[in-house]
Amino acid sequence: MMLEKTTRMNYLYDFYQELLTSKQRDYMSFYYLDDFSLGEIAEQFSVSRQAVYDNIKRTEAILEQYEKKLHLYEKFLKRRQLLKDLTELLEGKMTEEDRKRSLQIVKELNELD
Amino acid sequence: MMLEKTTRMNYLYDFYQELLTSKQRDYMSFYYLDDFSLGEIAEQFSVSRQAVYDNIKRTEAILEQYEKKLHLYEKFLKRRQLLKDLTELLEGKMTEEDRKRSLQIVKELNELD
Numbered sequence: 001m002m003l004e005k006t007t008r009m010n011y012l013y014d015f016y017q018e019l020l021t022s023k024q025r026d027y028m029s030f031y032y033l034d035d036f037s038l039g040e041i042a043e044q045f046s047v048s049r050q051a052v053y054d055n056i057k058r059t060e061a062i063l064e065q066y067e068k069k070l071h072l073y074e075k076f077l078k079r080r081q082l083l084k085d086l087t088e089l090l091e092g093k094m095t096e097e098d099r100k101r102s103l104q105i106v107k108e109l110n111e112l113d
Numbered sequence: 114m115m116l117e118k119t120t121r122m123n124y125l126y127d128f129y130q131e132l133l134t135s136k137q138r139d140y141m142s143f144y145y146l147d148d149f150s151l152g153e154i155a156e157q158f159s160v161s162r163q164a165v166y167d168n169i170k171r172t173e174a175i176l177e178q179y180e181k182k183l184h185l186y187e188k189f190l191k192r193r194q195l196l197k198d199l200t201e202l203l204e205g206k207m208t209e210e211d212r213k214r215s216l217q218i219v220k221e222l223n224e225l226d
Contacts, residue, residue: 018182069131070185076226083223090216094207103203109222110196113189 006032008073012063015072024059031056075112082109119145121186125176128185137172144169188225195222 009032017025030036030044031052038056042049067073086105089098122145130138143149143157144165151169155162180186199218202211 016183019179070129070183072183072185079226080223083219087216087219090212090219094212099203099207103200106196106200106203110193113192 009060009063011073011076012067015076016063016066016070019066020059020062024055024062027052027055028059079109079112082112122173122176124186124189125180128189129176129179129183132179133172133175137168137175140165140168141172192222192225195225 009028013028013032017028020028026045027041030041031038036044038049038052041052045052082105086102089102089105092098094102122141126141126145130141133141139158140154143154144151149157151162151165154165158165195218199215202215202218205211207215
């Protein structure tokens with residue numbers, strides 16, 4: 001499985017899992033969080049490998065739809081970068097220029113909501 | 114209508130409107146954003162006042178369910194307060210103590226996600 005996709009799905013799952021059914025959550029958490037194979041999950045739930053695969057593909061699409069509507073992961077990434085920049089400024093010399101940049105970052109954080 | 118509830122519904126609508134149907138969005142925006150009465154909305158859409166009322170009550174419940182699951186409004190309020198505190202610190206003398214408090218706030222902002 002591609003690492004980039006796994007990371008993205010882990011985050012999307014983290015943000016939107018409450019909007020999924022318990023079955024969707026089960027398969028997704030076994031597959032993405034616990035790194036079980038499709039075959040192992042199929043065995044665990046006594047269903048076909050294809051059924052698990054279809055369910056996971058559908059759930060991935062649902063998660064992407066939620067992200068398209070609510071942008072929680074996208075905002076999280078922007079916020080994390082801004083907070084990282086802000087931390088670096090606050091840990092530095094904090095010149096007048098740094099203060100201005102910090103206030104600008106706070107403004108951008110406010111606008112993200 | 115109670116102001117406090119109106120404010121809350123405006124925010125919940127703002128955060129979760131993309132998850133509503135277009136009809137739910139129509140009624141809610143007329144009622145909460147544009148301050149139309151139930152009667153005016155009923156006339157506009159050629160339906161009964163009761164139908165509009167029922168739809169809005171149902172939509173309010175749906176918005177509250179989303180909030181219960183995703184907590185976007187709750188996190189927004191906490192974030193807004195933290196950013197306000199941070200702005201005040203950055204606009205002040207920025208002593209060593211202020212810097213520490215600022216870094217603590219950034220930590221709390223990170224943990225909110």
